[in-house]
Amino acid sequence: MPRHGRHDVASSPPPSRYRVVERDRRLVVIDTRTGQPASGEAAPLPAKRALPSLPDRTSFDGRATLVTHPLYDDKGPRELVLDPAASTMLGRAGLVLAVAAIATVIAAVAFPPLLILVVLLLNPQPRRRLRAAITRWLDRYDASSSAG
Numbered sequence: 001m002p003r004h005g006r007h008d009v010a011s012s013p014p015p016s017r018y019r020v021v022e023r024d025r026r027l028v029v030i031d032t033r034t035g036q037p038a039s040g041e042a043a044p045l046p047a048k049r050a051l052p053s054l055p056d057r058t059s060f061d062g063r064a065t066l067v068t069h070p071l072y073d074d075k076g077p078r079e080l081v082l083d084p085a086a087s088t089m090l091g092r093a094g095l096v097l098a099v100a101a102i103a104t105v106i107a108a109v110a111f112p113p114l115l116i117l118v119v120l121l122l123n124p125q126p127r128r129r130l131r132a133a134i135t136r137w138l139d140r141y142d143a144s145s146s147a148g
Helices: 084-110 112-121 124-140 143-147
Strands: 018-023 026-031 064-067 079-082
Touching (some): 064 084, 079 084, 084 112, 112 124
Antiparallel strands (some): 064 079
């Protein structure tokens, strides 16, 4: 049985429905069946989403605000006004917490049974006590409640 040449119908793909051309220094996809652009307009840009508030915003007088979350504050969400010393203290506490989290991960990789401590801390009763302690600690640094 003779073999067909290079232009065998079964071996060549069908012609493309779309082609790309440049118009006004922009690439435009053209539908070859209609001769028109494949899409009318560019898709609208997504709306800007509201970013969560940053944990520490400093005003001109050195005060900062902290917006708490119910995950760690029994009275949250609330906005605490911090004086400069409290803001510095809270920043240091955040740094200590980050270092402790990294140390916990490293220790868990080296000695996996330490993960039991993490599971125990995530139980409702210890978590409730920890959240109450954090709330009391945050109340000490709220400058707006002591100023009024």
